[in-house]
Every structure is written in C-alpha cells, then in structure tokens.
Amino acid sequence: MATLTFETLTFRLHGTMLNVDLLKGFTTAIPLEDLEQLGEFSLPDTHTIAFPTLKQEKAAQKFSFLLNKHFAHLKTKLTGNLATYIHQNSGIPLIGNVAFGIVYRNSSIIEIKPVTSCNLDCVYCSISEGLSSTKHDFVVEKDYLVQELQKVIAVVNEPVEIHIGVQGEPFLYADIENLFVDLEALPLVHTISIDTNGTFLNKERIDRLAKFTKLQLNLSLDAIDEQIATKMAGTKSYNLNHVLDVIRQASAKMPRRPIVAPVLTQGYNEDEMEKIITFIQSLPRQPILGIQNFLQYKTGRSPAQEIPWKDFYARLQELEQQQQIKLRLGKNDFNIRETTELPKPFQEGDVMTAIIKCPDRFPHSVIAVAKGRTISVPQCEFKKDKKIKVKIVRDKHNIFTGKIVN
Numbered sequence: 467m468a469t470l471t472f473e474t475l476t477f478r479l480h481g482t483m484l485n486v487d488l489l490k491g492f493t494t495a496i497p498l499e500d501l502e503q504l505g506e507f508s509l510p511d512t513h514t515i516a517f518p519t520l521k522q523e524k525a526a527q528k529f530s531f532l533l534n535k536h537f538a539h540l541k542t543k544l545t546g547n548l549a550t551y552i553h554q555n556s557g558i559p560l561i562g563n564v565a566f567g568i569v570y571r572n573s574s575i576i577e578i579k580p581v582t583s584c585n586l587d588c589v590y591c592s593i594s595e596g597l598s599s600t601k602h603d604f605v606v607e608k609d610y611l612v613q614e615l616q617k618v619i620a621v622v623n624e625p626v627e628i629h630i631g632v633q634g635e636p637f638l639y640a641d642i643e644n645l646f647v648d649l650e651a652l653p654l655v656h657t658i659s660i661d662t663n664g665t666f667l668n669k670e671r672i673d674r675l676a677k678f679t680k681l682q683l684n685l686s687l688d689a690i691d692e693q694i695a696t697k698m699a700g701t702k703s704y705n706l707n708h709v710l711d712v713i714r715q716a717s718a719k720m721p722r723r724p725i726v727a728p729v730l731t732q733g734y735n736e737d738e739m740e741k742i743i744t745f746i747q748s749l750p751r752q753p754i755l756g757i758q759n760f761l762q763y764k765t766g767r768s769p770a771q772e773i774p775w776k777d778f779y780a781r782l783q784e785l786e787q788q789q790q791i792k793l794r795l796g797k798n799d800f801n802i803r804e805t806t807e808l809p810k811p812f813q814e815g816d817v818m819t820a821i822i823k824c825p826d827r828f829p830h831s832v833i834a835v836a837k838g839r840t841i842s843v844p845q846c847e848f849k850k851d852k853k854i855k856v857k858i859v860r861d862k863h864n865i866f867t868g869k870i871v872n
C-alpha cells in the first residue's frame with residue numbers, strides 16, 4: 467500500500483477527471499483512465515492519494531511522472547491563463563526574469579516574486595495584470611525560493627530588505643504566511659515588505675500577521691469615494707469598505723506601521739487625496755502615506771496622461787502644507803544602499819546555446835535556460851527542452867533577454 471501526501475496539492479474527483487489544485491490558485495486535471503493505469507487508487511483526504519496495490523517508491527515515481535505531464539496544462543483559476551510551476555526539479559533557475567523568482571539590482575532591497583496574477587484589474591496597472599490579463603503565469607515552490615534567496619543573501623552579506631513585489635497580488639500565493647515564517651528567521655533580513663491590494667486580508671489574518679515583527683505592509687488605496695475606488699480597481703467585486711477596515715486593523719495591530727500607497731491618476735482621483743489624508747489622520751496610529759504618480763509603461767495600462775513630476779511634487783507640497791503631513795518620501799526613508807554585484811555568467815553580445823523550458827509572460831516568447839540563469843526570448847515558438855542559439859541583448863541586473871540567432 468502506497469500513500470502519497472502533498473501539502474501544496476488538493477485532490478477532487480470531478481466526473482472522469484481527478485482535479486488537482488496547486489497552492490489553491492492553480493489547477494490541472496488528470497483523466498481517471500490515466501490514473502487507473504497505475505492501479506486502483508483512493509483519496510483518504512484532500513491532500514492524499516493512496517495506491518493499495520503499489521509499493522511506495524513505485525507509486526511516488528509513477529504518480530510524479532503523471533503530475534508533471536499534466537502540470538504542462540496548469541491554469542490560473544482566476545483567469546484560466548496557462549501557468550508554470552517552478553520548483554526544485556523544474557530545471558528553471560530563479561534569477562534572470564523580472565516576473566518570477568529573485569530580482570537583485572545591487573541594492574539592499576532584494577525583490578522576490580513567488581506568483582503572478584491578480585484579482586483586480588486596476589485602470590493604471592503598470593504591468594496590465596488582473597482579471598483581463600491573458601499573460602502566462604508563474605508560481606514558485608516556497609522552499610526553492612527561500613533556498614535560492616539564501617544563496618543571494620550570502621553573496622550580498624549585509625543586512626537587506628526583502629521586498630515581495632509581484633506582478634499581481636501576493637496574497638493569492640497560498641504559501642505566503644509560510645514564506646513570512648522562513649524570511650523572518652533569516653538573520654540578515656531586517657525587513658520583509660509586501661505590496662498588496664488588501665482584498666485578501668481580514669481581522670483574523672492581520673492578527674496572525676502581527677506576529678511577524680519584520681513585516682511591512684504596503685497597502686493600495688486610491689479613493690474614499692466608493693464609485694471612484696471601484697472604477698479604479700477595474701472590477702465591481704472591489705469592496706472599498708473591506709479595504710478601509712483592513713487598513714484600520716493593520717494600522718492598529720501590525721508591529722510596523724503600514725504604508726498606504728494611492729496612485730494619483732489624472733481624471734480619476736485628484737480630489738480624493740485630501741479625503742485619503744483625512745482618513746489616515748483619523749486613525750489612532752497613523753500609517754505612512756506614500757502617494758505615487760501614475761506613470762505610463764510600455765506594458766502597462768494607459769488610462770490618463772502622466773502628471774509632470776514638477777506639478778506632482780508641487781501638489782504634494784501643497785497637500786503637506788494644507789494638512790500637516792509628510793508626503794514626499796525619499797531614498798533615506800527607505801534605507802536603500804548600493805551593495806555587492808552578483809556575478810553575471812554572460813553579458814550583452816554573448817552568443818550561447820540555451821534550452822527552452824517554458825513559455826514567458828507574453829505570447830510567442832519563451833524562457834530558455836543557460837548557466838544557472840533564465841533568458842527571455844521573444845519571437846520564439848515554445849518547444850520544451852529544445853536547444854536554441856541566442857544572443858544576449860540585455861543583461862542589466864542579471865535580467866536577461868536574448869534574440870534567436872541562426
């Protein structure tokens with residue numbers, strides 16, 4: 467009798483299929499006839515599959531082969547977009563891509579990105595993420611991420627902030643609290659900051675999060691007017707009152723004061739800034755307010771013209787004087803320092819052979835792997851494990867883009 471238990475997987479029978487959810491937000495399905503070829507099976511609980519006629523080792527090997535095969539069709543539940551699970555045995559390194567893994571820009575803030583996808587659809591989203599996204603998604607195994615991060619921290623070898631700034635909503639990552647546990651235990655990590663839209667937080671969760679003394683929540687809030695907030699969030703399901711409540715709770719309970727970060731967007735929320743400041747000032751323990759200027763990005767949504775920086779800072783200064791609050795935050799407020807460079811195994815202009823591992827975020831682009839790094843290769847058809855010759859056209863901060871050469 468073999469019993470296989472997976473904490474990150476949930477099994478559910480559905481007609482002629484076994485539905486397999488990964489980390490709650492991602493799903494695939496295995497046809498029962500494929501499973502039955504392994505022998506009889508049962509589901510003693512939602513995380514366990516048992517094969518009464520197989521030995522443990524054989525069952526593990528055969529089931530893992532089936533899982534891998536069907537993970538090729540893994541989908542993000544929110545959008546139905548295809549997704550790739552990046553784990554210790556996936557053969558996909560965590561450095562090289564801006565959408566997942568580890569992004570280290572030679573500064574004392576190291577970004578980590580365990581997941582992509584979002585439950586909102588904000589009009590100003592700089593990466594066009596959310597419910598209307600059709601991009602390929604990624605989800606990273608927590609232990610793999612922490613293990614690779616520790617290697618980077620060992621190179622940096624000085625106190626760092628870990629910033630969880632994902633292309634999407636990080637609390638969609640079901641392992642997020644376990645990730646906080648691991649990060650909190652790393653001696654060289656002084657801060658764990660995380661950008662969130664706040665929709666997945668609530669009183670109970672904030673009570674749990676309050677035990678993380680290094681955790682700094684950066685919460686979005688674009689308006690106090692319900693209609694404007696919903697319009698900016700891009701979905702009717704946005705519940706402003708819930709988010710306001712989350713901000714109240716987080717301000718009262720989190721060991722570190724949260725940052726509230728509205729995106730000032732012309733034609734949408736210019737008149738909301740005073741109201742947001744009044745709301746912040748009404749809280750017994752005030753969060754830090756970090757108003758951001760909407761900027762147009764090549765891959766982002768473009769609902770408005772940018773406000774010129776000069777006018778933006780003039781507006782902040784005006785609000786600071788009117789409402790007696792500090793709004794202009796600088797590098798010193800975030801304690802950012804330049805740190806040791808991470809070695810680059812190849813540089814712009816180099817030509818090498820790389821192996822295609824999975825699709826990249828955008829259509830007709832792939833992620834290829836060479837020398838422990840990923841390389842984004844646009845205009846390339848996805849064919850798993852195919853060898854291609856690429857020329858590196860971008861190498862800044864160990865984020866690599868390549869071009870196919872013949």
Ligand code: SF4
Binds near residue numbers: 586
């Ligand atoms: S919450 Fe963030 S990631 Fe999600 S759509 Fe809005 S801006 Fe984009």
